[in-house]
Amino acid sequence: MKKLLIASILTITAGAWAQTVTVKVEGAWVRGTVATQKATGAFMRLTPSAKVRLVSVSSAAAGVAEIHEMSMENDVMKMRQIDGLDLNAGKATELKPGGFHIMLMDLKAPLKGGDSVPMTLTFEDAAKKTFTQDLTVSVTALGKGKAPNAMKPDMKSETKSDMKSEMKPEMEHKQ
Numbered sequence: 001m002k003k004l005l006i007a008s009i010l011t012i013t014a015g016a017w018a019q020t021v022t023v024k025v026e027g028a029w030v031r032g033t034v035a036t037q038k039a040t041g042a043f044m045r046l047t048p049s050a051k052v053r054l055v056s057v058s059s060a061a062a063g064v065a066e067i068h069e070m071s072m073e074n075d076v077m078k079m080r081q082i083d084g085l086d087l088n089a090g091k092a093t094e095l096k097p098g099g100f101h102i103m104l105m106d107l108k109a110p111l112k113g114g115d116s117v118p119m120t121l122t123f124e125d126a127a128k129k130t131f132t133q134d135l136t137v138s139v140t141a142l143g144k145g146k147a148p149n150a151m152k153p154d155m156k157s158e159t160k161s162d163m164k165s166e167m168k169p170e171m172e173h174k175q
């Protein structure tokens with residue numbers, strides 16, 4: 001009986017330890033917008049110390065923030081909202097133009113180069129416990145995407161096509 005009790009205390013302690021997960025955020029940037037633009041993308045590299053899932057994002061600069069995936073479907077770039085993004089322990093997951101990204105919609109004001117955007121990322125650990133991480137992400141002026149992967153040969157008119165595709169989901173989401 002006593003042995004059992006000790007065992008369960010040990011289990012609880014181990015569980016508490018396992019929840020101390022940190023997520024390293026590197027190279028975060030938000031694409032700047034023009035006056036009439038109501039949506040843009042946020043990009044970064046996330047490396048968690050243990051397996052976690054990015055489950056939601058919020059930002060005071062945007063009415064709505066979603067986790068999106070962009071992919072080619074029948075030669076057409078499409079993006080869609082996903083309900084979460086699994087991140088593996090010690091492995092960097094890139095959120096970048098043309099791939100996974102954070103979509104900021106219903107922007108409160110245009111975002112100029114040099115501005116900074118507050119953002120809160122919510123993660124869920126292996127025990128389904130959520131924790132948040134606050135970020136301040138700087139805005140990169142429109143057309144100056146600094147992520148090396150942004151310059152794919154098929155994305156020469158990057159700014160234009162991105163703007164178009166990023167405006168589209170906004171309309172789709174507001175039904």
Ligand SMILES: [Cu+2]
Nearest residue numbers: 068079103169
């Ligand atoms: Cu998007």
